[in-house]
Amino acid sequence: MNYIRKFYYGDIPEDKGGAEISDSKNPPSGGRGADWPLWEVFIRSKQGLDHKHAGSLHAADAQMAIENARDVYTRRMEGESIWVVESKYITASNPEEAGELYDPAKDKIYRHPSFYNLPDEVNLM
Amino acid sequence: MPVQNFEQIFQGKIDNEVKIEPKDWMPDAYRRTNIRQISQHAHSEVVGMLPEGNWITRAPSLKRKAILLAKVQDEAGHGLYLYSACETLGVSREETMNDLHSGKAKYSSIFNYPTLTWADIGAIGWLVDGAAIMNQVMLTRTSYGPYARAMVRICKEESFHQRQGFESLLVLSRGTEEQKAMCQDAINRWWWPALMMFGPKDSESTNSDQSMKWKIKRKSNDELRQNFVDMIAEQIKTLGMKLPDDKLKWNDERRHYDFGEINWDEFWQVVKGNGPCNKQRLDARKKAWEEGEWVREAAAAYARKKASPNPSKGGALEAA
Numbered sequence A: 001m002n003y004i005r006k007f008y009y010g011d012i013p014e015d016k017g018g019a020e021i022s023d024s025k026n027p028p029s030g031g032r033g034a035d036w037p038l039w040e041v042f043i044r045s046k047q048g049l050d051h052k053h054a055g056s057l058h059a060a061d062a063q064m065a066i067e068n069a070r071d072v073y074t075r076r077m078e079g080e081s082i083w084v085v086e087s088k089y090i091t092a093s094n095p096e097e098a099g100e101l102y103d104p105a106k107d108k109i110y111r112h113p114s115f116y117n118l119p120d121e122v123n124l125m
Numbered sequence B: 001m002p003v004q005n006f007e008q009i010f011q012g013k014i015d016n017e018v019k020i021e022p023k024d025w026m027p028d029a030y031r032r033t034n035i036r037q038i039s040q041h042a043h044s045e046v047v048g049m050l051p052e053g054n055w056i057t058r059a060p061s062l063k064r065k066a067i068l069l070a071k072v073q074d075e076a077g078h079g080l081y082l083y084s085a086c087e088t089l090g091v092s093r094e095e096t097m098n099d100l101h102s103g104k105a106k107y108s109s110i111f112n113y114p115t116l117t118w119a120d121i122g123a124i125g126w127l128v129d130g131a132a133i134m135n136q137v138m139l140t141r142t143s144y145g146p147y148a149r150a151m152v153r154i155c156k157e158e159s160f161h162q163r164q165g166f167e168s169l170l171v172l173s174r175g176t177e178e179q180k181a182m183c184q185d186a187i188n189r190w191w192w193p194a195l196m197m198f199g200p201k202d203s204e205s206t207n208s209d210q211s212m213k214w215k216i217k218r219k220s221n222d223e224l225r226q227n228f229v230d231m232i233a234e235q236i237k238t239l240g241m242k243l244p245d246d247k248l249k250w251n252d253e254r255r256h257y258d259f260g261e262i263n264w265d266e267f268w269q270v271v272k273g274n275g276p277c278n279k280q281r282l283d284a285r286k287k288a289w290e291e292g293e294w295v296r297e298a299a300a301a302y303a304r305k306k307a308s309p310n311p312s313k314g315g316a317l318e319a320a
Helices: A062-073 A095-105 B003-015 B028-047 B047-052 B062-087 B093-102 B119-139 B145-175 B176-194 B210-211 B223-240 B265-273 B278-291 B292-308 B313-320
Strands: A038-044 A051-058 A081-084 B249-251 B256-258
Touching: A038 A062, A051 A062, A051 B062, A062 A081, A062 B062, B003 B062, B028 B062, B028 B093, B028 B145, B028 B210, B028 B278, B047 B062, B047 B119, B047 B278, B062 B145, B093 B278, B119 B145, B119 B176, B119 B210, B119 B223, B145 B176, B145 B223, B176 B265, B223 B256, B256 B292, B265 B278, B278 B292
Parallel strands: none
Antiparallel strands: A038 A051, A038 A081, B249 B256
16 A cells, blocks of 8 residues: 655655755755755744744755754744754655545544533533 | 546635645646746845845944844745745746846846935835735735745734834934935835836736636735725825825725826836846846855855765764
8 A cells, every 4th residue: 555655845846856956965066056955944932832844945954954944934933942854854645645544534523522412411521 | 537627626626715735736837827926926025135235234223223134134034935935836946046047037126126215215114015015915815825824924024014114204204304305205206116016907917817716816906006005095194295196086986096097118117127226136136146156065065074974084983
């Protein structure tokens, strides 16, 4: 079964991702054609919350990616922790297989608390 | 599945307000239109830093300088959000930049006008950013997901731009006679170019119909322009200034302001590259790109050196 297909990054077509031109293990050799690898940025807005995808940017290495992310995504106290990961390491599910992946959940309404009718006196359960 | 079915599914999503995401099937023309529009939008944010950057060192106080720096930095960020959204459509950042430098891609014509006095910075915030916000608020509901998300982020940051501009003009409008005159002069020069930002009239606009059907745009050029005129015609009363249009008048029947005819010859001249600053702006962008080349190369070389496990150079041995 082929539920998950490899894409370099969920949002960038793999043949055009820029990621396969270069990455942080194999950085570009410089010159006009040099394109820094693409990174995905995740921000934790405050302690206790999840890191959430904020956007993407190009940077030569992880340190620069964090510094750029700080300049672009946290200028108004939007975050206090940053994760960056090179886009090509993200594997995304394929929209064409959305049916196989998600439809089976649709007819299982007994997984929701509202499926069960209880007498009023215990209905706050 | 035949292409026709894909198209039906696609249009079905649009009609039902389901966003289109990067890996979904989309017609080539939809992809191309979005690439064109988003990249032009990104270029506008970036080129838009130039006329304002012109006044950073000459801002009249530390407070105004800090505000202007923050605003220009925002524009750079907005450019990045949009370039990233554009990349999700399968065009590389470098191709997008090359299209700007070669003149193939356009940017908003408004940035081809010069900033002659300090009051221009206020007028840009109030009128130019004000006009941009009209368009951008609409685009937070555009049908392409990454574009809509970029616009939500941009709109959140952009409202300070318009407010600081108005506030700056308000100070001038209550100042000396010279300051008042400077304020009025800036409004006179920026008003018509700001109206041109909404693009050609609906009857002349070639891309509009399809873009509305695909919900890339959700309001027509004329509709947005009218909303803008109605808003500014009221706000200017607080400044005690005048808009440079004899025909500007409230129309009770239409419940809108009537306004005079835009100089469309000027509009097309500036679009075609013959505005006051077209060459200067493009040269500045190319210069920044070319003179930044050594920085890009140095950073790449540094990353390469750090990544290479070469024991004779130390690093890897120490780590082991």
